[in-house]
Amino acid sequence: MTELRVVDVVEEQLDAVWEVRIRSFGPGGDRDEWKKNALTFMHGRFLGVVDGDQLVAAARIWPFEQWWGGRRVPMGGVAGVVVAPEYRGRGVGSLMMRAVLQRCVDRGYPLTALYPATTVLYRHLGYEFAGNRYKFSFQAADLRTLGGKGTAVRKAGRADADLFLQLAGKNHAARRSSGPLIWPRTEIESWLEDENNFAYVADDGFVVYNWSDGDLAVDELMAGSEETARALWATVGSGASIAKSVKAYCPPFDPIHLLAEHEADGDTRINRWMLRLTDAPAAIATRGFPEGVVLEADLRIDDPDLPANTGDWHLSVADGSGSLTPTDSPNDALRCGPRGLAALYAGTPLAALRGAGLVAGGAPTTDAGLDAVFSGPTPYMLDYF
Numbered sequence: 001m002t003e004l005r006v007v008d009v010v011e012e013q014l015d016a017v018w019e020v021r022i023r024s025f026g027p028g029g030d031r032d033e034w035k036k037n038a039l040t041f042m043h044g045r046f047l048g049v050v051d052g053d054q055l056v057a058a059a060r061i062w063p064f065e066q067w068w069g070g071r072r073v074p075m076g077g078v079a080g081v082v083v084a085p086e087y088r089g090r091g092v093g094s095l096m097m098r099a100v101l102q103r104c105v106d107r108g109y110p111l112t113a114l115y116p117a118t119t120v121l122y123r124h125l126g127y128e129f130a131g132n133r134y135k136f137s138f139q140a141a142d143l144r145t146l147g148g149k150g151t152a153v154r155k156a157g158r159a160d161a162d163l164f165l166q167l168a169g170k171n172h173a174a175r176r177s178s179g180p181l182i183w184p185r186t187e188i189e190s191w192l193e194d195e196n197n198f199a200y201v202a203d204d205g206f207v208v209y210n211w212s213d214g215d216l217a218v219d220e221l222m223a224g225s226e227e228t229a230r231a232l233w234a235t236v237g238s239g240a241s242i243a244k245s246v247k248a249y250c251p252p253f254d255p256i257h258l259l260a261e262h263e264a265d266g267d268t269r270i271n272r273w274m275l276r277l278t279d280a281p282a283a284i285a286t287r288g289f290p291e292g293v294v295l296e297a298d299l300r301i302d303d304p305d306l307p308a309n310t311g312d313w314h315l316s317v318a319d320g321s322g323s324l325t326p327t328d329s330p331n332d333a334l335r336c337g338p339r340g341l342a343a344l345y346a347g348t349p350l351a352a353l354r355g356a357g358l359v360a361g362g363a364p365t366t367d368a369g370l371d372a373v374f375s376g377p378t379p380y381m382l383d384y385f
Contacts, residue, residue: 016055069288070176076109110282126338130275130346131379136264143237148230156199179379218248298333334362
């Protein structure tokens, strides 16, 4: 084995990436479609590891934004992480992921998130679980009778991409959402022009759904009022004569759980996702915090893979905003590594973090304040990437 090097993947290496992908995940998907999509990650968002001229690992970075506390935070979504079987256990994955973390910093993503195939590698590099992706199953007949007939609903298409982004933004800001992704506009356009998707829009909401194994599946439904929620869910439920169930990606606190007559079926599926802060001051400065909550606290962060995060910091939160500035840390500063910091950012209670050994020290009276400023609606995602 020669010296391993991290490189930017180029088009000529995509066949090699595909081969490693097949050996890592098994056969599946259309090769030409995969290559077409992969080309959009060129120019800085597709990294690989080579042994001489042989590509042995790769990973892609999505240019996302993510809602945190009702505000948009740039986030690098890490996907397609593959390592050739004969190179596993040799530090190749760690080498590549450290390069991914630095690339996220370089491209201005203060956060990075992923769906892990294994937790060992990612926890070793500072990722921690932050939220879930939920899929609920409702009776279609329940949804059909929800009403909302006084709300105008029209068919939507590619030209409505900006409107969908505006409506989602308005609703997530009002709900102080944490976790949902903001996809690039081009991806929204492709989503809306896909003939397999059915999209409808009202003045303050929208829905996109499709057929799935004889049932209906809701990709996303966003409503700014009760009447719009009733109208959009009833639109989906109008297929009840054929589809008995409607599968829906939505948070566990979505109003539909209060509107539907019957409880969602017990086959709820959960995919857990992990988070890491790559630029701690920027991650704090760009997220939202609860209005009316004020906190001054000191943190000591030890981040061996991203040393710019390491040091003594003062956390200040007021008027819905926060800042993290260098300070001379007192003896009672809360001490944490990147895993503890990511979990704290996502609202994990301090008692749980202490119980897992992810934080230590700090003034006992500060724990309640930290819980208050990082609390909020449960973080969730609607999309798998």
